[in-house]
Amino acid sequence: MAVTLGDVARHAGVSLATASRALNGSARSVTEGLSAKVRASAEALGYLPNAPAQALARSSGSTIGVLLHDVADPYFGGIARGVGDAAAREGLLSLVVSTDGDPRRELEAIRTLHAHRARAIVLAGSAYTDFAARRQLDEALAAYQDQGGRVVAITEHGVQYDTVDVRNEGGATSLTYALQQLGHRRFAVITGPERMQVAVDRLDGVLAGLRETGLELAEGMLQRSEFTREGGQAAMARILDVARESGTPLPTAVIALSDICAAGALAELRARGIAVPGDISVAGFDDIPLATDLAPALSTVRLPLIAMGESAVRLALREPGAQRDVNHAFAEVVLRDSTAAPRTD
Known part of the structure; x- marks a missing residue:
């Protein structure tokens, strides 16, 4: 039987x-000592290198996934626009893959992009809290990186x-403080899936x-939903009920x-005849283009979505270093007519 790379590794x-x-x-480099050890094992076992694998490792495609x-x-649309613009300036093509927040679909996409020799993969969706799912994704990305691919996370x-580090936690804290400064003490929160x-x-x-100010949410005032308009409307209905x-x-x-989600919450309040901001103030997070077109215009936390995508491409095209690179995307509270x-x- 032919000697495999796994035999050489063992x-x-x-x-x-x-x-x-x-x-x-x-x-990605290997120390000379380890490299010599592997080459000696390959020679001792009579291992024949896989020429297509070598070609894959040494080449880079023209696609950024x-x-x-x-x-x-629109949150992801803004990021995708930034990636596409930055990739085009470098003569590269961006390939957008929607995973519906399903780690299995994300895993399949990573393996497909690897097989098609994508130059880089940008992880624009949220990381998953499920440990087993994250481990599978990390293993697939490690295999891709080991053959020369670049991975950047937003x-x-x-x-x-x-990583393009987004100040999600800090932005949410700042928004909470801003609403407290307006005089609010009774809060409800619509958050995303666990x-x-x-x-x-x-x-x-x-x-x-x-x-920090001695406040807490009353029973039932924290509701989870998908990050969708329908999810936000249903969560707002549960809070009112x-x-x-x-x-x-x-x-x-x-x-x-x-x-x-905030757009859905506004729709539910409007349907029930509850005035915004007269009866209840509403704030969102992201500052998507729709935020200024809602009635009333939405208070929110602004993230530089297009710039985040552009920053991810710049990181992906840099020479890899010994330490990871981190660019920061700062969050800014923007108060409009909904509060x-x-x-x-």
């Missing part, structure tokens, strides 16, 4: 990834990736801002941790 006492880098000429949850979501996906790390980070930011059924006062401010001081009781 003989040399190294990982399969290290053996691949040593023999296939990957752009962008993995995101939903291209129809938001934190792990210390092994160059499987998405970005939802966890933003919610942590809001809760930290409340704790809980308040009515329990006889507790309505919140004076609702923080929806995505602008799309005001609460009415006095």
